[in-house]
Amino acid sequence: MNVILTQPSATPVIQALRSIGYNARTAISDLIDNSLDAGATKIHLNFEYETGIIKIKDNGSGMDDEMLQIAMNIGSKDPRKKRANNELGRFGMGLKTASFSLGKRLSVYTKKDGKYYERCWDLDHVSGCNEWQLFTQIPKEVKEQLGEIEGESGTIVCIDKLDRFMGYGKFKIIQENSYYNKISKINKHLEFVFHSILEKNHVQMFINNMEIYPWNPFLTTNPFTIEGEMQLLKINEHRIKVQYFILPHASHLSEPEYKEAGGYRGWRDHQGLYIYRENRLLYFGDWMGMFPKDAASQLARVRIDLPNEADSDWQVDIKKSGINLPDEAMKRLTAISGIARKTSRDIYYFRNQGSQQRQAFKGSLNTWEQSGLDKGPQFLLNRNHPILSELLKNLDDKNIKLLNLYLKFVQLGSPSNIIDSPKVEEESVQEVSDADKSLIVQFAKTLLEIKAASNTDDLLNALLTQPAFDGVNRTTMRKILMEAGIIESY
Numbered sequence: 001m002n003v004i005l006t007q008p009s010a011t012p013v014i015q016a017l018r019s020i021g022y023n024a025r026t027a028i029s030d031l032i033d034n035s036l037d038a039g040a041t042k043i044h045l046n047f048e049y050e051t052g053i054i055k056i057k058d059n060g061s062g063m064d065d066e067m068l069q070i071a072m073n074i075g076s077k078d079p080r081k082k083r084a085n086n087e088l089g090r091f092g093m094g095l096k097t098a099s100f101s102l103g104k105r106l107s108v109y110t111k112k113d114g115k116y117y118e119r120c121w122d123l124d125h126v127s128g129c130n131e132w133q134l135f136t137q138i139p140k141e142v143k144e145q146l147g148e149i150e151g152e153s154g155t156i157v158c159i160d161k162l163d164r165f166m167g168y169g170k171f172k173i174i175q176e177n178s179y180y181n182k183i184s185k186i187n188k189h190l191e192f193v194f195h196s197i198l199e200k201n202h203v204q205m206f207i208n209n210m211e212i213y214p215w216n217p218f219l220t221t222n223p224f225t226i227e228g229e230m231q232l233l234k235i236n237e238h239r240i241k242v243q244y245f246i247l248p249h250a251s252h253l254s255e256p257e258y259k260e261a262g263g264y265r266g267w268r269d270h271q272g273l274y275i276y277r278e279n280r281l282l283y284f285g286d287w288m289g290m291f292p293k294d295a296a297s298q299l300a301r302v303r304i305d306l307p308n309e310a311d312s313d314w315q316v317d318i319k320k321s322g323i324n325l326p327d328e329a330m331k332r333l334t335a336i337s338g339i340a341r342k343t344s345r346d347i348y349y350f351r352n353q354g355s356q357q358r359q360a361f362k363g364s365l366n367t368w369e370q371s372g373l374d375k376g377p378q379f380l381l382n383r384n385h386p387i388l389s390e391l392l393k394n395l396d397d398k399n400i401k402l403l404n405l406y407l408k409f410v411q412l413g414s415p416s417n418i419i420d421s422p423k424v425e426e427e428s429v430q431e432v433s434d435a436d437k438s439l440i441v442q443f444a445k446t447l448l449e450i451k452a453a454s455n456t457d458d459l460l461n462a463l464l465t466q467p468a469f470d471g472v473n474r475t476t477m478r479k480i481l482m483e484a485g486i487i488e489s490y
């Protein structure tokens with residue numbers, strides 16, 4: 001078959017790439033993804049009004065000349081190829097499209113194994129010649145603004161000619177107060193979108209030398225927050241984690257806490273699904289057609305964690321801000337979200353309508369509820385039972401934690417939830433999830449604090465008799481406690 005090799009005309013394609021639909025917040029987030037994929041632990045963002053440039057500097061692995069050339073190509077990755085665990089990139093477009101949505105010149109200055117490499121896209125030049133001409137050197141006036149990269153590796157991404165971000169080259173450049181107001185919104189967005197990564201991965205981010213602190217929408221540190229059990233769903237052969245959180249009633253929050261917990265959209269518009277991909281938030285604040293938003297459901301927030309291999313099923317877009325719910329997930333998520341919304345309504349009305357308390361809790365006075373899980377616990381304790389709620393109100397933080405831990409083991413030890421575990425080799429060290437390790441350590445510390453175990457053997461025996469740890473052998477249990485510093489080595 002005869003074919004003709006064609007090359008897209010540069011000028012119209014560049015303009016199309018600039019109009020994918022980024023805003024400043026999503027563009028900056030996409031650029032940070034590249035730093036995280038490079039293994040960066042410190043990321044500095046600098047917005048300079050006077051010079052009209054944006055710089056993103058990281059201490060990641062950097063790129064050699066070949067890697068940099070690939071990174072600067074338009075469409076440098078096949079989105080169908082399998083990605084590494086925790087990798088945030090998909091299309092090989094984010095560096096370019098995100099940068100072009102902000103300004104007309106993108107310079108990348110990178111260092112690997114002590115050697116520097118550089119490239120520059122200038123859209124004015126590309127439009128002038130209508131060819132994909134990439135500069136192998138950064139213009140002198142830009143390079144002077146970049147500074148050095150400390151250490152053996154790292155990367156600086158610089159965007160200038162900021163026509164879309166601040167009006168460069170137009171009749172009127174935005175005022176300085178509007179400029180910094182825009183940066184403040186970017187800061188709020190980043191502390192939200194990357195909160196899990198900032199909390200878990202020992203990563204630090206800074207805007208104009210001010211550290212970005214994570215904003216957790218689930219208030220997991222508040223003792224009155226209700227955490228539903230983690231559920232694992234298999235959707236199109238991919239394992240999806242789902243967990244709902246019910247935020248405390250306003251009466252349990254101070255005024256600053258209440259305002260902070262509402263987020264920048266407010267309580268009503270922060271209810272709904274929170275969809276994460278490799279711990280990076282993609283989408284939030286909506287029930288995605290399953291339910292309408294209402295005031296009584298505003299305490300309910302449902303976290304969904306996807307692996308990057310599920311991108312196609314969930315139709316994750318280039319900007320990582322658009323997503324579609326697969327039909328296969330709809331039924332299960334509707335059931336889980338329905339429980340979360342009902343619990344939210346119970347708490348919302350119970351605390352606000354004294355004469356309606358009994359009616360508000362109608363149907364939720366059972367001490368046990370079915371989980372709807374295919375595997376794992378079949379029944380869950382009703383943590384929203386009015387008697388338990390009343391009891392928790394009268395306990396201090398220490399006793400609340402003790403009671404919640406006890407109830408967790410009551411739930412895990414219920415005869416309906418105990419399943420037969422295969423016999424394991426006692427001498428082998430097993431793979432144990434981080435969640436189970438945390439539970440073992442928490443329970444062990446509690447047993448020692450209340451003097452229910454006085455020595456290592458007593459402690460191990462007590463732990464090994466718990467149905468929750470039925471599949472964990474003595475060797476593994478001892479190793480976990482040693483790593484946590486609870487017991488000493490042999």
